[in-house]
Amino acid sequence: MKWFSLPAIVVYLKEMRESLRDRRVLLNALLLGPLMGPVIFLIILRLAVAHEVEQAEKPLPLPVIGAELAPNLISALKQADIQVLPPIEDPEGAVRSQQRDVVLRISADYANDWRLGHPAQVEIIYDSSRREANSQVQRLRNVLNGYSQLQSAMRIIARGLSPTIMHPVVIAERDQATPQARGAMVFAMLPYFLVFTAFMGGMFLAIDATAGERERHSLEPLLINPVPTNSVLLGKLAAICSFSLVSVAISLAAFAIAGYYLPSDLLTIVVLNVGFALRALPLMLPLILLISIVQTLVTAFSKNFREAQTYLGLIQLVPMIPSLVLTILPFKPQLWAYAIPLLGQQLIFMRLLRAETISLVQSGLCTVTTLACVVGLYYFAKRIYASERLAISA
Amino acid sequence: MIEALGLHKSFGNVNAVQDVSFEAHDGEITGLLGPNGAGKTTTLRMLYTLMKPQRGEVRVDGFNTATHALEVRKRLGVLPDARGLYRRLTARENIEYYARLQGLSPAAIAPRVDELINMLEMNEFADRYTEGFSQGQRVKTAIARALVHDPRNVIFDEPTNGLDVMATRSLREFLKQLRADGRCVLFSTHIMQEVVALCDRVVIIARGRVIAQGTADTLRWQAGESNLEEAFVKLIGADAGELE
Numbered sequence: 318m319k320w321f322s323l324p325a326i327v328v329y330l331k332e333m334r335e336s337l338r339d340r341r342v343l344l345n346a347l348l349l350g351p352l353m354g355p356v357i358f359l360i361i362l363r364l365a366v367a368h369e370v371e372q373a374e375k376p377l378p379l380p381v382i383g384a385e386l387a388p389n390l391i392s393a394l395k396q397a398d399i400q401v402l403p404p405i406e407d408p409e410g411a412v413r414s415q416q417r418d419v420v421l422r423i424s425a426d427y428a429n430d431w432r433l434g435h436p437a438q439v440e441i442i443y444d445s446s447r448r449e450a451n452s453q454v455q456r457l458r459n460v461l462n463g464y465s466q467l468q469s470a471m472r473i474i475a476r477g478l479s480p481t482i483m484h485p486v487v488i489a490e491r492d493q494a495t496p497q498a499r500g501a502m503v504f505a506m507l508p509y510f511l512v513f514t515a516f517m518g519g520m521f522l523a524i525d526a527t528a529g530e531r532e533r534h535s536l537e538p539l540l541i542n543p544v545p546t547n548s549v550l551l552g553k554l555a556a557i558c559s560f561s562l563v564s565v566a567i568s569l570a571a572f573a574i575a576g577y578y579l580p581s582d583l584l585t586i587v588v589l590n591v592g593f594a595l596r597a598l599p600l601m602l603p604l605i606l607l608i609s610i611v612q613t614l615v616t617a618f619s620k621n622f623r624e625a626q627t628y629l630g631l632i633q634l635v636p637m638i639p640s641l642v643l644t645i646l647p648f649k650p651q652l653w654a655y656a657i658p659l660l661g662q663q664l665i666f667m668r669l670l671r672a673e674t675i676s677l678v679q680s681g682l683c684t685v686t687t688l689a690c691v692v693g694l695y696y697f698a699k700r701i702y703a704s705e706r707l708a709i710s711a
Numbered sequence: 712m713i714e715a716l717g718l719h720k721s722f723g724n725v726n727a728v729q730d731v732s733f734e735a736h737d738g739e740i741t742g743l744l745g746p747n748g749a750g751k752t753t754t755l756r757m758l759y760t761l762m763k764p765q766r767g768e769v770r771v772d773g774f775n776t777a778t779h780a781l782e783v784r785k786r787l788g789v790l791p792d793a794r795g796l797y798r799r800l801t802a803r804e805n806i807e808y809y810a811r812l813q814g815l816s817p818a819a820i821a822p823r824v825d826e827l828i829n830m831l832e833m834n835e836f837a838d839r840y841t842e843g844f845s846q847g848q849r850v851k852t853a854i855a856r857a858l859v860h861d862p863r864n865v866i867f868d869e870p871t872n873g874l875d876v877m878a879t880r881s882l883r884e885f886l887k888q889l890r891a892d893g894r895c896v897l898f899s900t901h902i903m904q905e906v907v908a909l910c911d912r913v914v915i916i917a918r919g920r921v922i923a924q925g926t927a928d929t930l931r932w933q934a935g936e937s938n939l940e941e942a943f944v945k946l947i948g949a950d951a952g953e954l955e
Contacts, residue, residue: 321817328812334804335800339799534795535793535795535796535797536793536795537791537792537793538791538857540761541759541760541761541791542784542809543784544781705762708761
């Protein structure tokens with residue numbers, strides 16, 4: 318028997334041929350699924366960086382109450398590109414009602430205290446629960462601290478002392494995060510996008526190949542051909558995997574390309590390039606097998622197309638759990654964590670992004686356990702496919 | 712040659728088929744006649760190996776379905792109750808798919824498919840996607856793919872369901888042609904006229920049991936009626952129609 322006459326191959330070729338004629342399958346597998354992740358990613362990162370830059374560079378409008386009491390302070394503010402506005406009534410109310418992000422009030426005793434050498438008070442009125450205003454408040458605080466330190470240094474020099482006596486302890490920070498590691502925090506959702514793509518790539522085919530065939534009454538005639546049900550299952554799984562694999566490959570390529578268009582300060586801190594794509598692809602292979610079997614099983618238990626779609630939509634959220642856990646509760650991964658399918662792969666992808674080394678034990682462990690699940694679920698699917706209830710249309 | 716020996720099948724508490732035995736011979740058309748819900752489809756599903764009987768056994772050309780399922784399937788051409796086609800394949804591609812699954816050699820496929828397309832008068836629509844086919848076109852395609860491997864035994868589940876008069880007539884002629892080729896033809900129906908028009912042997916089934924079998928003449932004689940329809944009603948009991 319020639320290879321192309323093997324029943325599993327016959328089923329595979331037919332599933333591929335039919336799917337390639339289905340616009341919905343193609344759209345999902347080749348366009349929507351694989352490109353959604355990279356595009357969303359690029360947009361979010363660009364927006365985030367643009368926002369930060371804008372906040373840091375544009376003049377900060379600041380209503381000041383009592384500006385006439387501290388002309389030197391005001392000119393220091395103006396030099397720092399802060400736009401000093403006339404005082405307003407009820408500054409607390411204006412901040413609370415979000416009309417103003419931040420207001421500065423110079424105490425009525427300021428001039429007097431200054432002259433006597435007492436601490437002179439200024440008040441920053443803001444709302445710390447408003448995250449978007451925080452960078453402005455921080456900027457104002459830095460300017461005020463700078464002014465204060467400069468003045469104290471000058472007073473000390475005026476008394477013939479060295480300004481260094483003000484700093485008995487000097488703190489020098491040595492952050493051990495590699496630049497890549499800091500960047501990787503932003504990328505915590507990237508592994509999920511890859512898994513999501515693997516789901517999307519094969520989803521419509523998986524539904525079509527079992528629940529769809531049953532709903533359209535073509536499964537019963539198919540299964541009474543002189544072909545082991547095992548071969549039918551294998552052929553269908555192979556077709557689902559092919560679509561899933563192509564989806565993931567396109568997605569990885571898109572991420573690799575997106576890597577070159579990242580804002581330049583992120584470009585230096587995360588490794589998202591062709592090398593990443595080439596190393597991630599083989600790690601995705603066992604996962605693609607696992608996902609296609611899970612999808613086939615789920616659709617075998619669904620009564621029709623719609624039900625299968627609902628279940629698969631829910632299952633698609635499962636791989637989000639490791640990503641969310643890693644984002645919200647970053648824990649130090651022990652070796653056992655790599656043995657959990659989905660979690661293991663996501664941990665490894667994060668390490669790849671952070672340009673950290675991956676031991677053979679880590680990647681081997683996660684591959685072996687995933688493949689073990691594949692084998693177990695395959696036997697389960699095989700039994701379902703051989704059961705007489707599968708073919709009977711509702 | 713198809714032999715059913717003491718078949719029994721229940722789903723939960725419902726005894727769908729109880730102790731059903733009959734034979735369908737080569738060169739004959741055998742009709743499985745019964746009201747809807749009598750157990751015809753379940754019986755046929757056991758014959759074509761989709762379901763396993765809980766008791767009893769099925770032999771096709773001497774092969775037991777329980778031990779030689781693949782061998783049996785090669786010898787059967789089946790038009791099941793479910794006759795869905797693949798929408799994004801043409802009628803020809805649908806038939807070719809089954810030819811490959813039946814293990815026909817690549818060189819034999821094209822001539823065989825052409826032969827069936829001519830025989831069933833499908834030339835007009837053979838190369839169109841099956842989406843939007845009429846009921847008659849669907850049934851023809853389903854029959855062609857069922858017969859692509861030239862099986863000696865043919866099982867049709869309610870083949871004329873949903874067909875118009877002309878399509879029904881040509882289907883009957885086709886069944887007679889299969890008989891003339893010396894094949895064993897078994898089909899189920901709930902329509903009396905069909906049996907009268909076609910069958911050499913009749914198996915009457917009601918409430919999951921065979922209640923009479925034999926040639927049309929024997930059955931008339933058994934019931935003491937000259938009209939087969941009267942004989943049928945008498946044999947299955949007047950309330951059988953309520954089983955639906």
